[in-house]
Amino acid sequence: MAEKYGKTPAQVVLRWHLDNGFVIFPKSVHAERLRENFDLFDFSLDPDDISKIATLDRGERIGPDPSTLN
Numbered sequence: 001m002a003e004k005y006g007k008t009p010a011q012v013v014l015r016w017h018l019d020n021g022f023v024i025f026p027k028s029v030h031a032e033r034l035r036e037n038f039d040l041f042d043f044s045l046d047p048d049d050i051s052k053i054a055t056l057d058r059g060e061r062i063g064p065d066p067s068t069l070n
Contacts, residue, residue: 010026010036011039014040015040019044
């Protein structure tokens with residue numbers, strides 16, 4: 001998909017979040033990645049691609065669960 005849109009995989013994922021109305025907090029300490037994080041507003045994903053990405057959800061967390069943090 002990244003190739004289709006001429007973007008990086010990270011940009012596609014961030015755009016998916018925006019297209020779904022999610023709040024995102026992209027971060028990086030690398031200047032090039034910071035620029036990429038802001039370069040999300042000149043494209044949007046096709047509805048079919050939004051659906052395809054949504055099917056990747058396995059209902060599993062890859063990080064800590066915020067509801068269990070002290």
